[in-house]
Amino acid sequence: MTHNLKREFVSSLSISPKEIKEILFKKIKEENDIVKHTITPKDIEKENEIFKNLHFDKNKINIVSLFSGAGGLDLGVEIAGFSAKYGEEKAYSSIKDKKIYDKLRKDSPTNFVYSNDMFEAANLTYKANFPRTVTKLAQNIQKISKFPNSNLMLGGFPCPGFSAAGPRLLDDPRNFLYIHYIRGLIQSQPEFFVAENVKGLMTMGKGEVLKQITEDFSASGYEVSPHLVNSRDYGVPQLRERVFIIGVRKDIVEKYNFIYSPPKATHGKDKLPFVTLHDAISDLPLNPDDVFDSSYSSMYMSRNRKKSWNEQSFTIQASGRQAPQHPAGEPMLHIEKDLWKFQGDFNRRLSVRECARIQTFPDWFKFSAGEKKNVQKNNLLNEQYKQIGNAVPVILAEKMVRPILEFLYEHQDILNQ
Template sequence: MKLNERGRGKFKPAPDYSVDDVRNVLLEKITEETSSIIDDDDIDILEHISYNRKKFNVISLFSGCGGLDLGFELSGLAAAIGEEKAMEAFKDKEAYAKLRDQSVFHTIYTNDIFKEAEESYKMNFSGSAVQQLKDIRKVKHFPKADLILGGFPCPGFSEAGPRLIDDERNFLYIHFIRCIMQAQPDVFVAENVKGMLTLGKGEVIRQISEDFASAGYDVQYKLLNARDYGVPQLRERVFIVGTKKGLNFKYDYPAPTHGTGLGQAPYVTLEQAIGDLRDNPGPYFTGSHSSIYLSRNRKKCWNEQSFTIQASGRQAPLHPDGPPMEKIGTDAWILPGGPDQHRRLSVREIARIQTFPDWFQFSDGGSQTASENNRLDKQYKQIGNAVPVLLAKAVAGPIAKWVAGELKKRQEDKSREDHMQISLF
């Protein structure tokens, strides 16, 4: 909230509430939101939840086409069968299909309102999860789970008020916490944009951390750059990780695997990622470039990493081939040689840059009347909204390693119990 003062607007920090105060405010707001839900067919859906007691059961909110989920699944597979074997299988659809069920993570429920993204999810995952194509504001009951994943949008975080949850635009954030309080997972992971750290001069992220903590979690957050983990893209995102208070696990963010440091692999370049697609890139978005598009450079060289992949075909970066863009003034660039020498990256190319495997399919809605650009844009949107798979895998790594150890202990404990019962007879 801005103070009523002359001159530059200032953000007013929230009062210094105690943990109990924050929790009471949060519970009151969640109760209010929950009581307003009329459409409720969730009980019937929850009856179809397929738990696997030998794995960590996962809820995926705002699941999209599944970039975050696929990264976690892959990390869980690597923890179970080894890094090299998992990554080799990941390249081939059939090989991966034979092994993916061995992952220590088992998704039981997903939620999103983007129809084409949900279709893509269904096309690429095993199908054991209950998928709910429904506004999260209308979901009254969530299943119990061990882990919750998701990247909640933040439309109302541009100004920090007395409490974020008092702003009705932040309903998605409220319902993410509501799901956590119902499901009571051991761990949750939430992803969001870099700007969250500076909104309200840091007041937004402080309140978010307080609210998650009041739900019974130790909360931390960190800004990670995708290129530091083998993704050929400059993409910075905040990852908020919460672990249940008293849990015998402390999450440590993964150290960068790529860069110029000692022992790090070199950054992955566009040449390495999409160089082989020069002659067969697949369909790409066509059309004019707006003044907004031409307000900055959109083209990287082959030996660099891509600009951040946007959730829009029209805003897709330019392919490295052709002459570089030229700056002619403040926020003004041109395309030397004309637009014909500057095509946008294709759907297949941006999927590679987001580190999706080639076998991953993206639904275009299947409309026979929509234009090609319209159908392609649905795919660009899904891919651009996704968390890069290898970045998600890196974030999941410490959790997967801990889960694998916990599952092994459970199995050993069960074996000892079974042995004792046999001995009694």
């Protein structure tokens, strides 16, 4: 997350919705012009060839995925499609059984058309786990001149910066990815979009950053609502708070009276019991090969890193070095402020597969370590830890997006427009 906490954010509440739209579309035009003047004829030829070969299905929910990473959000959306068509029980059985998953996928209501990310190892993972009909790009979004049409756009754009320099977030050059996400949205014109981001987005600039993001998405033609949720409330064995920004195209709101509401929590007090680390990983071997093994920094040892078996994990981060401790063995001991130490003879980081389980990825979902040769084991493993930590927990994604998939599945007339 890129931002400067030492600089005061200046709100733009005095700007009218009309002025916001004018500023937004002026900026989008500028960015489109920059793209057109910077891409080469070879790039254009490649892009045209890609568009010729895109696989659309007019009878399915066509999906475009930006900043897709390894595909945690995408997999959750696909399973949400299963839930919409076959019911939750059958859909969730596909997470445990690859044969069931493959069978449901053959007649899935979703169709992933196009996916883009710059992370090589994540792209290899995506290709290995998603249908071959998906056009998978590894291209800087700043150099993409056009985006495919879709019914649903996915993509957690990087957390924006902010400063006192300009009246809008779009004026801050650090927000180029945010600008290009909106640019893609305006071109693709999906009925819905879903973006996930860090909890800190809620409080940046005392809430004004998120307010302006909402205004800008609204100006591009959407009713937008942010929702802060904790993964463990939806059956994920992890304390992970994230913001989902949901957009519904305004004509859909008007015609169908559709207002997105996040699903009620399924786990917690007076509900299903929280899923614990014991539930999630106790059947896995205690001494696996896929563990990042190195010394611990003073920052790592500045707080507790070990949860017990009957708790939920700390947030899984995009780094093997920062992976939480496995719950087996004795708890860490608090020595003094910002200093903890290990006890006993069993202390190690969570493995790649354990982190994937905690992020609710299926065991059959395989993570690539990239294609680099003569690379140290820790570096190869870190490529996988990074993908897992950056992902949206699969089950959380399924729960949050299911209302949208149910609506689109029930309204086939939208898909044929």
